[in-house]
Amino acid sequence: MDRLMKIFSYFICAAGTLALMPGCExxxxxxxxxxxxxxxxxxxxxxxxTRSDETPGxxxxxxxxxxQAFTVAEDGTLAVFGEKVTVAVSDKTAAFNDIHLLGGQDYxxxxxxxxxxxxxxxxxxxxxxxxxxxxRIFSNRITVNDDRCDGFFGIYDIDRENGLPESINVTLKRxxxxxxxxxxxxxxxxxIPHSTSLSFIDAGLPVGMNLHTGEIEYSTEIVxxxxxxxxxxxxxxxxxxxxxxxxxxxxxxxxxxxxxMNFFDADGMVLIDPYxxxxxxxxxxxxxSNVTGALLTGNGI
Numbered sequence: 136m137d138r139l140m141k142i143f144s145y146f147i148c149a150a151g152t153l154a155l156m157p158g159c160e161x162x163x164x165x166x167x168x169x170x171x172x173x174x175x176x177x178x179x180x181x182x183x184x185t186r187s188d189e190t191p192g193x194x195x196x197x198x199x200x201x202x203q204a205f206t207v208a209e210d211g212t213l214a215v216f217g218e219k220v221t222v223a224v225s226d227k228t229a230a231f232n233d234i235h236l237l238g239g240q241d242y243x244x245x246x247x248x249x250x251x252x253x254x255x256x257x258x259x260x261x262x263x264x265x266x267x268x269x270x271r272i273f274s275n276r277i278t279v280n281d282d283r284c285d286g287f288f289g290i291y292d293i294d295r296e297n298g299l300p301e302s303i304n305v306t307l308k309r310x311x312x313x314x315x316x317x318x319x320x321x322x323x324x325x326x327i328p329h330s331t332s333l334s335f336i337d338a339g340l341p342v343g344m345n346l347h348t349g350e351i352e353y354s355t356e357i358v359x360x361x362x363x364x365x366x367x368x369x370x371x372x373x374x375x376x377x378x379x380x381x382x383x384x385x386x387x388x389x390x391x392x393x394x395x396m397n398f399f400d401a402d403g404m405v406l407i408d409p410y411x412x413x414x415x416x417x418x419x420x421x422x423x424s425n426v427t428g429a430l431l432t433g434n435g436i
Contacts, residue, residue, distance in 0.1 A: 271343025
């Protein structure tokens with residue numbers, strides 16, 4: 136990649152995590168006899184943020200939270216316990232009431248919070264959670280310039296030796312890296328795009344994750360997004376041409392496969408030749424990767 140192209144990665148700060156704050160401060164184990172049922176209420180509180188369209192990554196579109204309980208066998212394998220519970224996130228708060236667990240077992244509680252357009256039924260929208268702990272995007276199609284694709288997850292383990300807790304405090308984090316693309320030649324370009332899309336021309340784009348193990352699921356085919364209008368957010372790194380969320384490992388960076396950025400006019404017609412990003416751009420969970428360069432005049436590579 137040419138030296139005119141600059142890639143920056145840095146940790147997402149306050150907006151990069153979503154905290155589930157319990158109604159009580161203490162987390163005391165309750166001495167429940169083996170196989171005796173106990174009811175636990177989990178209160179959720181999300182810190183207020185600014186409008187998401189102006190600040191991609193602030194979590195403002197998160198409007199539902201999903202929780203699934205699993206029992207943990209001696210070998211570490213999980214077995215679903217009870218039904219998946221989905222509650223609304225309203226005014227940055229949510230509550231899981233009457234979660235019934237049995238004493239004498241090890242549990243892993245897995246949480247997923249994202250955006251749904253089904254406010255009545257709180258069904259899946261961007262991500263498929265029907266086979267938790269696996270979560271994946273629908274139809275192998277990523278979406279650009281849409282902060283509704285943001286999401287968070289968390290894990291809470293209950294050890295039978297400590298008994299069932301009276302209250303739970305969970306901090307959610309992103310399973311994604313946020314890729315941001317900026318043009319430094321916006322003022323020099325003869326044609327200004329109305330919308331952009333990304334086409335990953337090589338297989339290997341992360342499209343899902345096992346929230347229990349952290350294992351990433353990679354595409355085995357080409358993945359292309361639909362054109363989306365440019366972000367309305369502004370930044371001093373250049374004109375903001377696009378962003379997207381991509382599943383990424385938490386411990387080590389992952390290099391994205393080769394991809395093109397495509398440019399369209401207001402009628403959805405191709406405006407200029409695509410810009411090709413060669414493999415080598417790294418993403419990592421909870422990290423922003425900012426790429427800047429002369430993307431519109433073709434001088435950045």
